[in-house]
Amino acid sequence: MSQGIGESIADYLNHARAERGLSANTVAAYRRDLGLYRDFLASRGIGNLAEVTPVEVTEFVRELAHEQAPASVARHVVSVRNLHQFAADEGLTPTDPAADVSPPRLERRLPKALPVDVVAAILEAPDTDTVEGLRDAALLELLYGTGARVSEVCGLDVDDLTDALDGRESGLRLLGKGGKERAVPLGSYAAAAVQAYLVRARPQLAAHAARPSPALLLNSLGRRLSRQSAWAVIQRAAAGAGVTQDVSPHSLRHSFATHLLDGGADLRVVQELLGHSSVATTQIYTLVTIEHLREVHAAAHPRAR
Known part of the structure; x- marks a missing residue:
């Protein structure tokens, strides 16, 4: 008898917590996302992950897109993709139906640094x-x-x-x-x-x-x-x-990073200081710095305006 979706989700969450070392908050977020996915599949008469095809995953994402913000949809897609990748790696399913399903493009918001x-x-x-x-x-x-x-x-x-x-x-x-x-x-x-x-x-x-x-x-x-x-x-x-x-704890963190880069700090150093696992996450602060340079140039150069 194949494993039910609820059991597969429980196994994945245990793996995420014990093997990948994810925080309790992250695991809780995955649990909520995957609970919604389980209910969606149940409404389609699907009782285990081996029955899921790319069609169901795409329909789930499309349905979410009508109800939730792009950032929330993107988080759900990550949760679903991680679940299916785990199931395929563990031999619970023959293929990974979510491998080619991409989250919606998010508008890139620049962090707000304080002067x-x-x-x-x-x-x-x-x-x-x-x-x-x-x-x-x-x-x-x-x-x-x-x-x-x-x-x-x-x-x-x-x-x-x-x-x-x-x-x-x-x-x-x-x-x-x-x-x-x-x-x-x-x-x-x-x-x-x-x-x-x-x-x-x-x-x-x-x-x-x-x-x-x-x-x-x-x-x-x-x-x-x-x-x-x-x-x-x-x-x-x-x-x-x-x-x-509006000022928040993250405002001070954003300001810390931006002021370091404005002062000539290397991007990799700022990455280490912030604790980012990927330098791509830190690179958004270089856009803030470039925007600042544009503002200074526009205000100071006689032929910039």
């Missing part, structure tokens, strides 16, 4: 005469100073900083997507902000906890600062700096 002076104003916005202000300053300096994702900074423990602050490590170690670890330099501004927070603020925040937390950044209850709270810190700092445009 250097705007970033500086945001970083200087927290009131460092307060416990929360010292923590907020450390968070902001770490985000912009390292280009880290907000989840990576919120996931830091005090022990992760000790060696970097004492000069025993070449940089701060971050745990990125898929459990990949990378080292990034810890600049003097970020190091000073973290040191001030550790000495003058964290002990007071930690005193509010029922039990000690290893987390570097703590909330008012002495628990690990969440991504949602970090987002609120950034928006509060932006408002305090008088910034009217």
